[in-house]
Amino acid sequence: MDRKRAEAVVWRNRALLLFDRVSVPVAVCDVYGAVLLANPAMAAECGTTPGRLRGKDVLELFRPQEATQVERIAEALRLRHRSRYQVAVCWPAPGGGERYGELTADPVSDSVEETPSLLVMLRVAGEREVPVAPAVEAGPVERRILALLAGGASTAQAARETGLTADGVNYHLRRLSARWGAGNRTELVARAYALGVLTAGVWPPG
Structure with a gap:
């Protein structure tokens, strides 16, 4: 019995040596x-x-x-x-x-x-390679404008809600579109969800 146990230990040690060296x-x-x-x-x-x-x-x-x-x-x-x-x-x-x-x-x-x-x-x-996501740069005003657009607001409505002029809203949207490479407002809102600037599954958008 002792001999069998000794043999088992020898084979176990050999197996562990092989285990460590295998590539x-x-x-x-x-x-x-x-x-x-x-x-x-x-x-x-x-x-x-x-x-x-x-x-x-x-x-x-x-x-x-x-x-x-x-x-x-x-x-x-x-x-x-x-x-x-x-x-x-x-x-x-x-x-x-x-x-x-x-x-x-x-x-x-x-x-x-x-x-x-x-x-x-x-x-x-x-x-x-893991693609590097574009930097998420959106200030509080831009986030608010995006949330309003996602909820269906027009430029005039977004201006009233944020205290900006229509030109001010358009200025922020143009900056975001250039930063994220968005071709239109629909794509801009979609990018905002994809980047986590807007929270998916939440209504009203925020």
Whole structure:
């Protein structure tokens, strides 16, 4: 029995040595996705060290492209299905930009009855630059004018509400259009929502 235990320790140490040296990003997670062990290649993809990855949720480190994929895998694991699961993911590249690829998870355990751990491997498919959003520059008066326009106000109504003249309203709108590259008022209001200057899902606009 002692000899078997000693042999098991030897093979475990060899496996850990291989785990650390393999160039493929690999981690062992519990059934809920918390990292138990990660190799240096996996840690490098996250811009950290293996020890700091311990306890992190692998699906927070690598963002799934489809939530339904994750739900199907979680249900399969609850039912103790032992298939190979693949999830399309993206994550911040250590040097900037965004990488994308695929996580492959294989349930592993010493017996069928045990709750499995997940052997997770990452395949890097490519990298893309993250577009830089234009600077959101809109003062309180400009924000108020945009909110009024989004609510259907005319130039004259916006002037009355803000205490400006019609020319004053048009001046602010021209400045915003030039700053955001908007061709007309409809596009200007759409840009304001896209940039977070106006809050989506709120009425009246604000």
